[in-house]
Amino acid sequence: MTYTSKGSAAPPGQGAPTALAVPPQAARPAPPAASGPPEAGPPRRTAFMEGVDELRASATTEPGRLRIIGAALALLVVAFGAVTAWQMSDRSAAADDVLHSSQPLSAAAADVYRALADANTAASSGFLAGGQETPASRTRYEKDIRDAADGLAGAATASDPGSSSARTIAELNKLLPEYKGLVERARANNRQGYPLGGAYLRYANQKMQEEMLPRAERLYKNENRRLSDDYDSAVVYPWAAIGLGVLTLGTLVWAQRRNYHRTNRVLNRGLVAASAASTVVLLWLVVGHAVARSELLASYNDGVVSVNVLNDARIASLKARGNENLTLVSRGAETTESGDDKFDSDFKGDMKELSTSLAKAEDIADDSSGERPVKAATGNMKVWLERHQEAREADNDGDYQAALSKVIGSEDDKPTWECFDSVVKNLEKALGHEQNEFKLAASSGRDALSGLPVGAALLAVLGASGAVLGIGRRLSEYR
Amino acid sequence: MSAARRLKASLKGWGGVGAMGVACALTATFALLPLRDAPLDGAATGGQGMSRGMYANADDCEDADAWKQSLGPSSDEGGKTVAAIKKRGYLVVGVDQNSYRWGYRDPNSESDSADLEGFDIDLAHRIADEIVGGDPKDNIRFKAVPTNQRIPAIQNGQVDMVVRTMTISCKRLKDVAFSAPYFTTGQQVLAPKSSTIDGYDGSLAKKRICTATGSTAWERLDADKESGDLVSSADISTTVPNQLDCLVRLQLGEVDAVVTDGALAASQAAQDPTVALKGKPFTTEYYGVAMKKDAEDLVRRVNQVLEDYRDSGWQQSYDKWLAPTLGKDPAKSRPPTPDYR
Known part of the structure; x- marks a missing residue:
């Protein structure tokens, strides 16, 4: 204050010389107010400047100082409560979005992806x-x-309109009827016994694999990004609220210490109440957020990550089944550059992907009920590969009928569809489990934050009133 | 100085040619040795006589005459390839499963075995019946062979022979042996009946033409476009994995015409009554049965089967599978009288 007055005291105010006599500590609450004047500009005396001068004048007397301290304390407590309420309602809303909006949307996008891949598989089986x-x-x-x-x-x-997701959805909406048209043409030609039906089905499959599934995947990835954004905004530390809380408590302690030194009275009930309220808010804030944070992180690491890996596995198994069917539909009509059957070589790639995803899922499964179905699916996959090999051998030996029975035949033929169905069923069981884990952890994370914004606001009002009353009590001694 | 260098260079050149000539002569000698009483004095007298033998064999091969390269027929079954097949008890034939009326599997077939059927399949059965004999249902195994796997499948012994609308060409003769031709066809244009396209001519201007990737049809179109034999405004950028995929693109309106073997175009027309073959074939090609290059006894044996088949069997099979789309008169499809090597 002493040196700011030198700079801003261009107008000769009577406060300037006297300000030097003010004990330094009394001036402390003033800086926020004093930081304004330079902007006001020296040429004209504004109402603000007059207010500053008045403040300065009042700071020369103890009641004036007390008024300033009381106002500052009330302001700090209210600001602390307000910032806490604001930051925590942000986090609470983000946690709620995770639970009720972005995760369900991500799951819905995964389901679109699954439905498309499954439709393609069902079409080729039929x-x-x-x-x-x-x-x-x-x-x-x-x-x-x-x-x-x-x-x-x-x-x-x-x-959101105009977003990348919206564009992707529009494209998929356009492709879906095109795909369906191709499948219907394939069916019609197949009913007549024309190999042209197989050509249509391969074309439909190409549309699905090369145009639709990549878009569905993009949609799914977009939604996952939104989910992880929501997670980020829910778990980030509320530093502003914490900092303000510490500052408020510090100031309250200082005010009580000053009070003690001036009056030898140990307790000022109002100020004690304000301190208690602020302490409760600060503790609630820190502990509540820490608990919510750890629960949310757990819901991400144990739930979302597992769900994503399992979704990948499910898609890989669907693609593999589709390609297995198409190997028999196309009967060597398409080959890779190295001369292998295109669909059989795609099948092998998909199975590799499935095996990788299953290994990953087993690795991150955190309890036996999550691990069991994944292990079972891995077992199914191995049998599937063996039976597939038998089917391929039969087909390559010219026994198409045996190969067909091995893929879509009755249970006596030990067909691969049994294995595929079991893989999917087990993956769905695992997905249900992980989805549940996610919901439990995420809701307890969100619940840890519930009431905090309102509670902080109420306690802050209480605390501020305490501070004002406490200071008011001291002030009344001067009347 | 410069004259000396020129002489040296030309000597070097002749040296290279001479060495190559000797190498060719040796290869030719070994290749021809078992076939005929190779005059060994040819090798002794040097390049001239032997290199003529070479020409007749491969390098001087003209695609138009490639069908004349097969070996004379013989009903001798003592050769090691034929003997091995007879001992095994069945013939392994590489076929197509997607060519309607040629080699395909009817998905609605009432029979449990979902048998393959078509013109190629009939011929394969005939060959198996004559060489292996026995139960006609058990003397043959079919293997589905993709187009680009026909030659490797023969070379590595996966199949005894390929009967799969395979054109006899000089390029293929380097890797496999062919029987005498069993069918005459040529590249032809397929378009909707209502289309203004009337053949391989100016009516293809500004039209989109579909061909199979890497097919002879595409090579021909590309070369003709370069040389001006095909209107430059024709768009030949659409290529698909299988010739049948062209019919899909045609039906969906993504292309205006298809170019493929007339025989396969006919198989496409058989699946869609609204499209038709347009104009005459603009090339002449012959289908042959492909076999391993060194299986001479088998080639001769198959040629003997074909001799008989041309007289009885060919016509019935044609009438059954191909007459509806290629016309009742088989004259333009009938194979030429063989001209053996």
Whole structure:
């Protein structure tokens, strides 16, 4: 204050010389107010400058100082409460989004992805069964298409207009009927016994694998990014609130110490109440956030990460099954550059992906009920690979019928569809478990924050009133 | 100085040619030795006589005459390849499963075995019946062979022979042996009946043409576009993995015409009554049965089967599978009278 007055005291105010006599500590609360004047500019005396002068004048007397201290304390406590309420309601909203918006949306996007891949698999299974596909495979295909359309509609509602997700959804909405048209043409030609049906199915598959699934994956990744953004804003430390809380408590201690030195009275009830309220808010803030943070992080590491890996595995198994079917549909019509069958070579790639994802899922599974289905799926996958090998050998030896039975035949043939179904069923069990883990941890994380914003605001009002009353009590001694 | 260098260079050149000539002569000698009583004096007298033998064998091969390279027929079954097949009890044939009316599997077939059927399949059965004999249902195993795997499958012994709309060409003769031709075809244009396209001509201007990736059809179109035999405004950028995929693109309106073997174009037309073959074939090609290059006894034996098949069998199979789309008169499809090497 002493040196700021030198700079800003261009107008000769009577406060300037006297200000030198003011004990330094009395001036401490003033800086926030004093930082304004330079902007006001010296040429004209404003109402603000007059207010500053008045403040300066009042700071020369003890009641004046007390008034300033009281106002500052009340302001600090209220500011602390307000910042706490604001920062924590931000985090609480983010945690709520994780639980009720971004994670369900990410799961919905994953479901669109799954439905599309599953539709493609069901279409090829039905096709392999000949002109008369089974009701089961037709129902499954139709349901998948419906699921995908519903999922896209849901995702469209949740996406921001003009965003990358919205564009991707629009593209998928355009591709879905195109795909369905190709599958219907494939069916019609297959019913007539024309190999052209197989060519249509390969074209439909190409559209799915090269245009639709990558977009569905992009949508899924976008939603996952949104989810992890929500996580980030929920777990980031509320440094402003914590800092302000420490400053408030420090100032309250200083005010009480000053009070003690001036009056020899140990306790000022108002100030003690304000300190107690501030301490409770600060503790609640730190502990509540720490608990929420650890629960949310756990829900991410144990839930979301596992769910993502399991989703990857599920998609890989669906793609593998589709390619296994198409190997028999295409019958060598398409080959890779090295001369292998295109679809069999894709199948091998998908199975490798499945095996990697399953190993990863088993690795990060944190309890036996999460691990069991994953282990079972790994076992199913191994049997699948063996049976697939038998089917390929039969097909390569010219025994198409045996190969067909090995892939879509009845249970006596020990077909690969059994293994595929088991893989999917086990993965779904694991997914359900991890989804549950996520929900439990995320909701207890969110619950740890519930009431904090309102509580902080109420306690801050209480604390501020305490400070004002406490100072007011001292002030009344001067009347 | 410069004259000396020129002489040296030309000597060097002749030296290279001479060495190559000797190498060719030796190869030719070994290649021809078992086939005929190779006059050994050819090797002794040097380049001239032997290199003519070489030309006749491969380098001077003209695609138009490639079908004349097969060996004379013989019903002798003592050769080691034929004997091995007879001992095994069945013939392994590489076929197509996707060529309607040629080699394909009817998904609605009532029979449990979902048998393959078509013109190629009939011929394969005939060959198996005559060489192996026995139960016609058990003397043959079919293997689905993709187009680009036909030659490797023969070379590494996965199949005894390939009967799969395979054109006899000089390039292929370097890797495999062919039987005498069993079918005559040529590249042809396929387009919707209502289209203004009327053949391989100016009516293809500004039209999008579909071909199979790496097919002879595409090579021909590309070369013709370069030389001006095909209108430059024709768009030949659409290529697909399999010729049948062209019909998909045609039906979806993504292309205006398809160019492929007339025989396969006919198989496409058989699956869609709204498209038709347009104009005449603009090349002449012959389908042959491909076998391992050193399996001479088998080639001769198959040629003997074909001799008989041309007289009885060919016509019935044509009538059954191909007459509906290629026309009742088989004259333009009938193979030429063989001209053996």
